[in-house]
Amino acid sequence: MNIKDIAKISGVGISTVSRVLNNSGVVSDATRARVLAVVKQHNYVPNSNARNLKKTQSNTIALMVKGISNPFFANMIKEVERQVHLRGCPLMIQHVEDGVDEIAAAMQLIKEKNLCGVIFMGGTYDHSEEEFRQLGVPFVLTTITTLKEVDPSAYSSVSIDDVKSAYKATSYLISMGHRNICFLARFPFRENTIGSRRLLGYKKALEEHGIEYDPALVEDCEYAPSFGFAAAKRLLNKNLGVTAMFAASDAIAIGAAKAVLSSGLSIPGDISVVGFDGIEMAEYYHPSLDTVSQPGVEMAHVSVEILFDLIAGETTNRHVVFESMLVKRGSSRKVN
Amino acid sequence: MNIKDIAKISGVGISTVSRVLNNSGVVSDATRARVLAVVKQHNYVPNSNARNLKKTQSNTIALMVKGISNPFFANMIKEVERQVHLRGCPLMIQHVEDGVDEIAAAMQLIKEKNLCGVIFMGGTYDHSEEEFRQLGVPFVLTTITTLKEVDPSAYSSVSIDDVKSAYKATSYLISMGHRNICFLARFPFRENTIGSRRLLGYKKALEEHGIEYDPALVEDCEYAPSFGFAAAKRLLNKNLGVTAMFAASDAIAIGAAKAVLSSGLSIPGDISVVGFDGIEMAEYYHPSLDTVSQPGVEMAHVSVEILFDLIAGETTNRHVVFESMLVKRGSSRKVN
DNA sequence: CTGGTCTGTCGAATCGTTTCGATACACATC
DNA sequence: GATGTGTATCGAAACGATTCGACAGACCAG
Incomplete structure (x- = not known):
């Protein structure tokens, strides 16, 4: 037919x-x-193949996401899907494995499918402005950090201020009297990943309050409970007199909290714990975990909005930086 | 070019x-x-549009998933993406909102995009054999229950035995001396949803051990911590002398556990808790939650395998039923 | 030398749309 | 009656691939 x-x-x-x-x-x-x-x-x-062929462009949007099983992304992905769908466009979701070049993968899809737009979500991109320009279709970087310096007029982005957010959490702990605060995050050996940005905020807070930065208090760990658990165990074993832990994600924080509790220590009695992201599970942990919450769903929503504005002909790129929110639920307390 | x-x-x-x-x-x-x-x-x-147009069929697979933000599905989706990608095929993921007809939505996509296969994930389908046949392309139902009686030769499926799994968990609690066991799940007013199947297993275990089924011990609740929390609160307020809770998902169990703990009761001291699914967070909850674990990643893997077999010309449909596994971690204990 | 087979290549038709230029008719204007 | 201006419609040429039938040349057999 x-x-x-x-x-x-x-x-x-x-x-x-x-x-x-x-x-x-x-x-x-x-x-x-x-x-x-x-x-x-x-x-x-x-038949959309015939239509797209003739028009030499489709209405398909692609979402390239690094860490598709990250619970923080789950709701964002859902919102992207919903918003894109609402606008009558099909969505292709592609998980980007570690080590593959996101832009190259997107490039291939764009040529192959005549995509009309791309949302990149999560990860740290090591691409030059030139590479971004070559994409040839509108795109938005959502919760992504870039290693190379890229002219802001060359891309759109949606993010939070990671340095400031980590600064907020660390300052909060310091204000409650903590001095030995450890930090758990993932930092590969390069600048400007999400982890290193949050580390920067952590350091800045310490510095401003005259606390010396101690590398022994920082543990490298992936964004998942099992890694948070192992990292916290390692830290506790060092016997550094830690009274607070700040984790760069709630998933890490949950693992770390488990390590603390299963060592017979209490939260926040012995150790205060603060996470990052604001996933639902952290709220229902016992004790409910304090966290620096990102407005993920809104961020996803705005990403789609920006993308469709660009597709509609908008020529100036936008950079929306959302405010993170320190949510206090009782997993940290004052010490003297 | x-x-x-x-x-x-x-x-x-x-x-x-x-x-x-x-x-x-x-x-x-x-x-x-x-x-x-x-x-x-x-x-x-x-250009795949030209190619697909000429061949009047594409190599695109669609994944229609109900509850895309369900943490149990997250890893399954990732695995489907990985496996499909590995076979050189693009994947479209479509979240199916409550109330939309999954088959009709898939049908539209199939015609529009000349899909070569579809995986349906999650939910309860109210479709006739005829409707399934009309799809016209290979498909697999993964963790899905069907309301209408459908000839098994008309579809492929990957699942666990929900009745048996719930029976296993309930029997486990009974064997430890529990008599007042409550059950938390989502059951709309119809037979054969995942929730009602698990309820069946729960009832069967009670019956076999001579425990009378008490509807007051069953609470309807969605598969998310907030609903589990509310449902457990309602139950506790009834003062029925509950000593154990069996939740039809870990997300519910986590919410329920929170309700128990924040009421000043202990797990498993006062109340034993068993969940369902086997998500990572349940393991890192404190206490680690006992659960009936489904091999989600394997199930996703096999779904893709079956689908590609069908696409390759295999004509007989398969039904793979995985064995669930009772994982004991310490959130339940013996009572006398 | 003729005819047959094999190998490597080519051109043209085709898939199902969109879209541009053409057309046909009705009606008004001069 | 010639001309102009809408309005509603049509046919045909694309879009970029696949694939079938055709064909040219090489080689061999008889």
Whole structure:
């Protein structure tokens, strides 16, 4: 069942059917009604391959996400899907494995599928401005850090201020009298990853309060409970008199909290714990975990909005920085 | 840059380029090498819209998932993505909102995009055999229950035995002396949802051990911590002398555990808690939660395998039922 | 030398759309 | 009656791939 069949059955020309379906050009009401009736009756759905081929562009959006099983991303992905869908566009979600070049992967998809836009989510990108420009379609970087210096006019982004957010959490702990605060995050050996940015905020807070930075208090760990657990165990074994832990994600914080509790220590009695992200599970942990919460769903929403603005012809790129929020639930307390 | 350009630059015919790219037909080694060099040099990627149009079928797979933000699905989705990707096929992930007809949505995508296969994940389907047959492409139902009786030869599926799994968990609690065991799950007013199947297993275990089924011990609640929390609160307020809680998902169990702990009761001292699914967070909860674990990643893997077998021409549908595993971690204990 | 087979290649038709230029008719204007 | 201006429609040429039938040359057999 193709447009030709519909045309024949409706007794009109092919182009008339096309104009009806696309609401383009003029068609008399009578003809329109007749065509639509036939379309509905036969459950006709236009073939998007043919359409995209002819138009040399599709309405498909791709979401390239690093860490698709990260619980913080789960709700963001859902929101992206919802918003894109709402605008009548199909969405392709592609998980980007560690070590693959996100831009190259997107590039391939763009050429292959004539994508009309891309959202990149999560990770640290090591690409030059030139590489971004070569994409050739609108795109948004959501919760992504870039290693190379890239002209802000060359891309759009949605993020929070990681340095400031980590500073906030650390200052909060310091204000409650903590001096030996450890920090758990993932930092590969390079600058400007999410982890290193948060480390920067952590250091800054220490410095401003005259506390010397001690590398022994910092543990490298992936964004998952099992790694947080192991890292916290290592730290506790060092016997450094830690009274507070700040984790760069709630998943880490949950693992770390488990390590603390299963060592027979209490939270916040012996050790205060603060996480990052604001996932639902952290709230229902016992004790409920304090965290620096990112407005993930809104961030996803705005990402889609920016993308569609760009697709609609908007030429100036936007950079939206959301405010993170320190959520106090009782997993930290004052010490003297 | 299209196939014509590549042909011209390579000094060969269009069809020769096509045969090189598809490894079809005979091409001399010299010609093949020359064409491939040109392809690489110009970063040429064939346009899949044109290809799919001509072939009247694409290699795209769709994943229709109900509850995309469910943490149990997160790893499954990742695995599906990985496996499909590994086979060189693009994946479209579509979240199915409550109340939309999954099959109709898939049908539309299939016609529109000439999909070559679909995986349906999660939810309860109210479709007739006829509707499944109309899909016209291979598909697999993963962790899905069907309301209507459907001939098993008409579809493939991957699942666990929900009745048996719930029976296992309930029997475990009973064997430790519990009599007042409550059950938390989502059951709309119909048979054969995941929730009602697990309820069946719960009832069966009670019955076999001569414990009368008390509807007051069953609470309806969505698969998320906040709902589990509220449901458990309601239960505790009834003062029914509950000593154990069995939740139909770990997310519910975590919420319920929070309710128990924040009421000043202890787990497993006062109340034993058993969840369902086997998500990582449940293990890192404190106390670590006992659960009936489903091998989600394997289930996803097998789903993709079955799907590709069907696409490859396999004509008999398969139904793989995985064994769930009772994981004891210490959130339940003996009572007398 | 003729005819047959094999190898490597090519051109053209085709997939199902969109869209541009053409056309046909009705009606008004001069 | 010739001309102009809408309005509603149509046909045909694309879009970029695949694939089938055709064909040229090499080689061998008779």
